[in-house]
Amino acid sequence: EVQLLESGGGLVQPGGSPRLSCATSGFTFSNFAMNWVRQAPGKGLEWVASITGIGRTTYYADSVKGRVTISRDNSNNTLHLQMNSLRPDDTAVYYCARSSGNNWRLFDYWGQGTLVTVSS
Amino acid sequence: DIVMTQSPDSLAVSLGERATINCKSGQSVLYTSSNKNYLAWYQQKAGQPPKLLIYWASTRESGVPDRFSGSGSGTDFTLTISSLQAEDVAVYYCQQYYTTPQTFGQGTKVEIK
Numbered sequence: 527e528v529q530l531l532e533s534g535g536g537l538v539q540p541g542g543s544p545r546l547s548c549a550t551s552g553f554t555f556s557n558f559a560m561n562w563v564r565q566a567p568g569k570g571l572e573w574v575a576s577i578t579g580i581g582r583t584t585y586y587a588d589s590v591k592g593r594v595t596i597s598r599d600n601s602n603n604t605l606h607l608q609m610n611s612l613r614p615d616d617t618a619v620y621y622c623a624r625s626s627g628n629n630w631r632l633f634d635y636w637g638q639g640t641l642v643t644v645s646s
Numbered sequence: 647d648i649v650m651t652q653s654p655d656s657l658a659v660s661l662g663e664r665a666t667i668n669c670k671s672g673q674s675v676l677y678t679s680s681n682k683n684y685l686a687w688y689q690q691k692a693g694q695p696p697k698l699l700i701y702w703a704s705t706r707e708s709g710v711p712d713r714f715s716g717s718g719s720g721t722d723f724t725l726t727i728s729s730l731q732a733e734d735v736a737v738y739y740c741q742q743y744y745t746t747p748q749t750f751g752q753g754t755k756v757e758i759k
Contacts, residue, residue, distance in 0.1 A: 571688075571696065571739055571750040587747050621695055628701060631743035632686055636695035 528552040528635045530622045535640030542612050542644070548605040548622030548637055555603040556580060559625035561633060562596060562607050564618035574620070575607065576630065590616075612644045648672050648742050652751035658759040665727040667754045669740035674720045677744065684744035687716055687725045690753075691736045699738075700725065732758065 534546040546562070562574040575596040576585045584596050595608040605622055619641050623633035649672040659665040675684045683703035688696040698707045700716040703723055713728045727734055735758060740751040 570753045571741075573748050573750075585746055626698070626701065629684065629743050631684075631746065631748040632698070632701055632741075633688075633696075634698050634707070636697070639695055 528624065530624065530635060530637030532620065532622050532637045532640035535620065535642045537643045537645065538612055539646055540613060540644055543608070543610045544612070544642060546607040546609065546620055546622075546640060546642070550603045550605065550622075550624075553624070555598075556600040558627070559630040560596075560598060560605045561623045561625060562605075563621045563623050563633065563636075564616075565621065565639070566615075566618045569618075572618075576625070577605070578630070609642070612642070614644045616642065617644045618642060647747055648675065648745060648749050650740055650742055650749050650751040652738075652740060652754045654754060655752070656755040656757065658757045659727075659730045660759045661732065662729050663759075665730050665734070665756055667725045667738050667740075667756070669718075669723040669725070669751050671721045671723075671742050675742045675744040676720050683719050683723070684742055685716075685718070685723050686741045686743060687714075688739045688741065688750075689734075689736045690739065696739065701743075727756070730756070730758070 529551045531549045561576045577596045581598045593611045597606045619639040621639045622637040624635040626632040626634040651670045653668045685703040687700040690696040704716045715726045737753045737755050
């Protein structure tokens with residue numbers, strides 16, 4: 527059974543730098559691209575970042591480019607999102623999502639999410 | 647960026663009746679060489695993460711009930727729930743995966759009338 531479990535969220539001061547993690551199990555982690563997708567409270571879904579299976583290539587939404595870094599540890603089946611210079615409008619539930627084998631931009635499994643609240 | 651626009655924003659349907667949600671993309675998401683539409687639908691129940699329902703515009707994900715169907719091509723797509731069940735109460739999102747950034751519609755809330 528595919529499982530994704532995010533951690534690292536919480537209350538963060540503006541300008542803060544939390545690191546989110548996503549522990550995975552139930553599939554061969556290195557065979558799949560991985561992603562972060564966020565959802566502001568009461569709002570819709572916004573893709574944040576993606577990384578290829580071996581971690582060689584990354585992609586970022588313009589809204590976070592230069593402020594976040596996606597990475598992965600294939601030896602520990604874990605995905606990370608290092609966030610920097612956070613702003614109040616970064617407040618959201620951050621979901622870890624696996625890319626489908628059909629297309630890397632399609633998301634077939636999602637974690638439960640971790641809430642990041644940016645506030646002083 | 648490809649803008650995805652859903653309609654309506656919400657709808658209330660009686661149990662057992664049909665629910666129809668529309669999604670329009672700002673440009674075609676049909677990849678002509680493969681004749682595939684890079685359009686997916688997700689279901690998000692309250693307090694839960696999204697769940698992939700349909701991809702390639704009309705292919706149901708494994709385990710998705712056959713009362714869910716997707717149709718359309720190019721820029722105009724539809725998700726149909728043929729006979730609404732209580733467990734279908736959720737927000738539904740369309741997503742294009744034709745190009746980066748992959749983008750979602752604003753969501754359509756489906757409730758029981």
